[in-house]
Amino acid sequence: xxxxxxxxxxxxxxxxxxxxxxxxxxxxxxxxxxxxxxxxxxxxxxxxxxxxxxxxxxxxxxxxxxxxxxxxxxxxxxxxxxxxxxxxxxxxxxxxxxxxxxxxxxxxxxxxxxxxxxxxxxxxxxxxxxxxxxxxxxxxxxxxxxxxxxxxxxxxxxxxxxxxxxxxxxxxxxxxxxxxxxxxxxxx
Numbered sequence: 134x135x136x137x138x139x140x141x142x143x144x145x146x147x148x149x150x151x152x153x154x155x156x157x158x159x160x161x162x163x164x165x166x167x168x169x170x171x172x173x174x175x176x177x178x179x180x181x182x183x184x185x186x187x188x189x190x191x192x193x194x195x196x197x198x199x200x201x202x203x204x205x206x207x208x209x210x211x212x213x214x215x216x217x218x219x220x221x222x223x224x225x226x227x228x229x230x231x232x233x234x235x236x237x238x239x240x241x242x243x244x245x246x247x248x249x250x251x252x253x254x255x256x257x258x259x260x261x262x263x264x265x266x267x268x269x270x271x272x273x274x275x276x277x278x279x280x281x282x283x284x285x286x287x288x289x290x291x292x293x294x295x296x297x298x299x300x301x302x303x304x305x306x307x308x309x310x311x312x313x314x315x316x317x318x319x320x321x
């Protein structure tokens with residue numbers, strides 16, 4: 134009888150050990166997945182909801198955009214990219230279009246058109262002409278971008294003295310696609 138109890142006890146201990154190993158396996162797997170998701174969101178991509186009319190007609194309030202972060206971290210932002218940025222001394226993030234790169238001279242003449250380095254830019258994405266045109270020539274500092282909303286008459290952007298040029302490290306990412314609502318999905 135003693136031998137049977139010993140075998141029964143050993144079997145019970147082995148069974149408990151297997152259950153603990155199985156539980157630990159699940160815990161490690163779930164923790165790894167959560168960690169991977171957090172790292173991807175922190176360094177690779179995220180979804181951002183548009184709030185406000187400043188990017189109309191390109192983007193509208195309550196649309197959700199897919200934002201990749203690798204190109205902004207690598208300094209691969211190009212003129213006319215739509216980006217998500219942080220403003221100095223303000224909470225939250227803002228979606229804007231890069232119009233000026235480091236070293237560019239940005240100007241809005243009295244005809245209401247954008248000029249980069251003296252050349253008039255065609256901007257088919259604009260909602261309307263500026264009601265109050267004119268913005269004196271401004272040279273974008275190194276390591277910064279000049280951003281503007283597509284709805285120029287209703288956009289707080291780099292033209293404002295309390296915003297100014299956006300430092301490279303304040304660019305969160307490059308908006309690529311509208312992903313929500315589904316019937317409005319499109320490439321930006």
